[in-house]
Amino acid sequence: MTVLLTLASYETAARRTDQRRDIDDGLAFPLLGLFGETGSLLSEVKKKQRDPVAYLGYEDTVLEELGDVLWYLAAVTNRAHLTLADLAVNLDRDLECWQSTGDKDLTFTAIEASAQPVASEPSPEFETALLRLSAEVGLLMTDYNAGRLQQNRSALKGRLIAVLRALRTAGHEAGVPLSKAAQSNLEKINDRWPRTRQPPPLFDAGFPATEQLPRRLKIRIEEIEQDGKTAARLTRDGVLIGDPLTDNRAEDDDYRFHDVFHLSYAAHLGWSPTLRRLLKVKRKSDPVTDEVQDGARAVLIEEGIATWIFNHAQRLALFDGIETLDYGLLKSVRRFVSGYEAENCPLWLWEDAILNGYKVFREVRTHRGGTVTIDMDERKIWFDAP
Template sequence: MNVKDYDNFVRTTTQFAHKPKEEMRSIALYGLVGEIGSLVAAIKKKILAEGGEEARWDRPNDEIKEELGDALWYCYSVSQITNDSHFDILAADIAALRTEIGSADERAQKIATSLDPAKRAEFLEAAKHFPPVGGYTFDAYQHLAFQTARTDGRVLLEVCLAVLWQLGAELLRVTLPKIEITLNKNVADRPSNIVLGEITWHLSAMASLYHMSLDDVVEANCAKVRFRSERGAHTPLHDEGRDTKEQFQRLFEVAFVRVGPQKSRMYFDGRPLGDDLTDNFYDDDGYRFHDVIHLALIAHLGWSPVVRGLMRRKRDSGNDRVDEVEDGGRAKVVEELVIKAIHSEGDKQAKAAGRCGIGAATRLFPARSLINFRLLKTLRMYVDGLEVEKNAFWEWEDAVFEGCEMFYRLCNEKQGTVVVDLTARKLTFSPTVSPSIHGAAVGLGMGSANSQAPLGEEILSAAEYDSARQMALVLETVAAKRAILDSLGLDKESCGLYSELEVRLDRTKRVYMKATKAVQERAWKLKAVDYRVAFTAVAGETICTASAIADLRDVSK
């Protein structure tokens, strides 16, 4: 890759360019030193994993390649922030090496004794013409710079690891107060550009030791950065062109209904979607709501063999093996693995960020930036060979982030309605539910509201939804609350119960509701999960009749 092109790439993909210069510099410096630490950790981890087997130490892996690329990105970012005009880190480093090796002082003589004479002469000759007028690649720098390596193999690797720590400390000196810079002289005090050149040399040397092309390292880094900074058109939905019965509905909702303590049930199109949900864990960690991440995969990727099967929308009408491969058991296992990987990594990131309060819901990936590229590559690796491998990394990131946000809201609310919009590629959430089931009435009630009578807490509760609504809707909401309480056999005149019942009516008078405390306990006892209402208006009074509805599967138990 052309070095000038990469320099421009870093400049255009810096996400903190809007911040004050001093803050930008701090972010870039700590970012670079942090990546050096991550690189050292990745290499040490690999060495330990090899069990000290000398013959395998120089086999590269994706983690090392990724950390090398990240460190290079921050090198260029620091350079751009430090220098008012363009500065070529690599060309300056070659010039500094030429001066150091080609001089006649004592240091140069010591270096000469450790270099192969032929390589030294070849380097000095080539360095005279570097950089070439037409530009150059990272590989060109890598090949030339490595000729100045004074050691090789595992010894050079250990040298690079140690020296990179020292160089990182040098860079951070500029962030210290003047008095500390004066008093702390254990670290050299040199211009940042010299230090950046030496860092890039050691990064390049490590790439050579692992038999990696520096161009390939940079290209991989560009691909990683682009997935956040460049968003193209959405990948076409994978069931496009199939019969509508074999497609995900382009707009649908799923209700997560509480049917008992730490037990939930999903409803879709008036029927249960799968089995009842529990955490299957000792602690109440909300994992029973992880199915909402499946819904996020549908919204953003158009993919979920698990939910497709539950909705009976498998693509089995043709002889193209799509049902067997894309909608079959193996694909479902892969999807569950994807969900578990997302949950585990999100939980780890939340704990690392200190976002796991005792007794509080865990916000998986509390910041979008915590969804690291390594996780996304792992997820893509899991789905290799399936249709969803076509989706871009940024689409995966959207699915992970929004799915985890919906998971957090469900964990907080303990129930909710999730609307899946495949056209807009998004999810929306409401804490109230309306499963619209065809079940059995387990309670009947009546309530009323009069515009002439004081409504007290009721009107405040009803008006929370939208104060601009007409009084008629306010009265219907209040009357519905009273009727639902009555249908549950509770005191419909008790203001204390009003705060334990949230009711929302849509344009068709469909009831969306949320019950808590005593109201929820009573609903569980009656096994009521849904409500039907009807309204009449008589002489300025709104009268509502309500039926509490239980799922037939619960009534038959």
């Protein structure tokens, strides 16, 4: 039996990820987010209009953006000490018939049943509906900025109801009922900020021990001079691992130490085609896995991810002092690995792998070498100075 998603259960999950609430429980921040996400939704429509053939992924993006608008609306509502059900119960009521509170068991499906039918795809009226949504959000922002809502809960509630009603209409014209947008947003929340963090099983767990990445691995990194260039050399128990690496760049940026990132991917994700190649532990007992998951293309993808993130990190002091990564960056990384086993790793685990990898990278960079150890069972990586 299918369990319908209630507004209350969605709101509980959304409230758990309102990370700034402990610092600032005012309405200003989520209102800015609501305004921004509505603008992002309009931007996606503009892109589609500008280049309808070349712009792919439109439907998925609209679904995600509608969910993000709903999340910020839930955040504003919660900080105003209201509930989404308090708003939803009045969506189709006249002002004189308003109810003060909503049913905690009210479902998204129930509030859509009385509205206009859901289109099978974005309709020509979708643009009009979005303009109406942006107008309602604009009125909410204007009244709040003018101080007309802080002491007038009825006016605030009215503005929020109007936004939710416009959002429902926009969703229907886009072919996305609110129930679908809410469910998609919950999946995003659980992917990025789960209640419990349980990493998936290691990808090579069912393979022979000789084809598994070492569950505990200690690598020594040294900086050496080779052919008049500065290079990084990796050894394991005194045995050279791969070839010494230079920055391969006109100006030094210490990318020669980037194997730290592959070690971190292995430690946290259980994934590193590059490290498998270096350690000669490709999964040859399964020809398909050997060719696809451990093959040259997978290695190139991992190297591409490491380079792309590094270019981004250089603009952010190599993520020093940063505790969370931009969602767009993490989503782009997942697109990189689409079709490969690493796409099954949740975004929070990718974030751990990247941030902890850069923490160790900064240490190696400071000390010009050292020892990096990973424990794949514990999903950890750490550094010991030389």
